[in-house]
Amino acid sequence: MEEKKRLVLILFLSFFAVGFSKIVGNKVGDFFVDSGSFISSVFKNPKQMGAALPSTPFLAKKITKYIRGSKRQGTKILEVGAGTGVFTQELARLLKKDDVLDVVEIDSDLCILLREKFCGYKNIKIHNVSILDWNPEYKYDYIVSGLPFNAFEISFVKKILYKYQRFIKDTGIISYFEYAVVPSVTKFLMTVFFMNERKEKYVEILNETKCFRSSFKVYKKELVLRNFPPAYVHFMKKQSFL
Numbered sequence: 001m002e003e004k005k006r007l008v009l010i011l012f013l014s015f016f017a018v019g020f021s022k023i024v025g026n027k028v029g030d031f032f033v034d035s036g037s038f039i040s041s042v043f044k045n046p047k048q049m050g051a052a053l054p055s056t057p058f059l060a061k062k063i064t065k066y067i068r069g070s071k072r073q074g075t076k077i078l079e080v081g082a083g084t085g086v087f088t089q090e091l092a093r094l095l096k097k098d099d100v101l102d103v104v105e106i107d108s109d110l111c112i113l114l115r116e117k118f119c120g121y122k123n124i125k126i127h128n129v130s131i132l133d134w135n136p137e138y139k140y141d142y143i144v145s146g147l148p149f150n151a152f153e154i155s156f157v158k159k160i161l162y163k164y165q166r167f168i169k170d171t172g173i174i175s176y177f178e179y180a181v182v183p184s185v186t187k188f189l190m191t192v193f194f195m196n197e198r199k200e201k202y203v204e205i206l207n208e209t210k211c212f213r214s215s216f217k218v219y220k221k222e223l224v225l226r227n228f229p230p231a232y233v234h235f236m237k238k239q240s241f242l
């Protein structure tokens with residue numbers, strides 16, 4: 001029975017992925033293959049993945065916006081939770097000769113896929129490790145985070161955010177995304193189904209990320225509608241302006 005349910009869900013998500021790829025104007029084949037790898041990782045570890053489908057190139061463009069617009073040299077970039085590499089693809093396009101892109105991804109199957117996809121880029125390094133175990137010797141100019149904070153435990157979220165604070169240069173920019181509407185709907189459903197304890201934990205995480213954002217001098221958020229679900233991208237900087 002459990003197997004049957006999984007099969008139906010895989011079929012549903014696969015058809016959905018093909019339809020969705022037409023909407024986002026991506027090459028159907030690429031998106032389908034990526035979605036297949038993504039979905040199989042979702043089945044292995046749904047909490048860790050925290051999403052049913054990869055982000056769209058539109059979200060990738062937005063989350064890397066400030067990297068695209070910058071005049072720079074020898075830039076250090078950290079991408080956390082790359083999945084099938086939608087953001088990595090966009091970052092790869094933006095990399096200059098002396099830049100370094102560290103990609104930290106916990107899922108080993110996804111790391112194999114990422115290594116295949118980006119083997120031609122000398123300055124992209126794929127690290128199969130949890131961000132909690134990542135201890136670089138330098139600080140970053142940009143951190144692009146694809147982690148599903150709202151799906152994690154609060155203690156884990158606190159540790160990750162602390163790491164981001166430590167890893168980013170004073171002049172650096174952190175960006176991460178959060179699905180729009182989903183937090184309100186989740187809270188509503190948890191209220192309707194009397195899941196009070198879970199709701200409390202969920203609200204605690206929302207407050208923690210809010211508190212993190214407000215600890216930066218500069219903060220901005222932008223909505224991306226062409227993603228499923230639509231998402232906000234949050235940008236933060238310790239100094240100056242965006």
Ligand SMILES: C[S@@+](CC[C@H](N)C(=O)[O-])C[C@H]1O[C@@H](n2cnc3c(N)ncnc32)[C@H](O)[C@@H]1O
Nearest residue numbers: 048051054055081082083105106107130131146
């Ligand atoms: C929501 S997916 C986002 C993937 C991709 N950035 C995108 O937007 O399509 C989250 C990714 O974070 C990875 N991840 C989860 N926990 C992690 C951790 N502790 N360290 C590094 N990566 C992690 C998951 O394996 C997954 O690939």
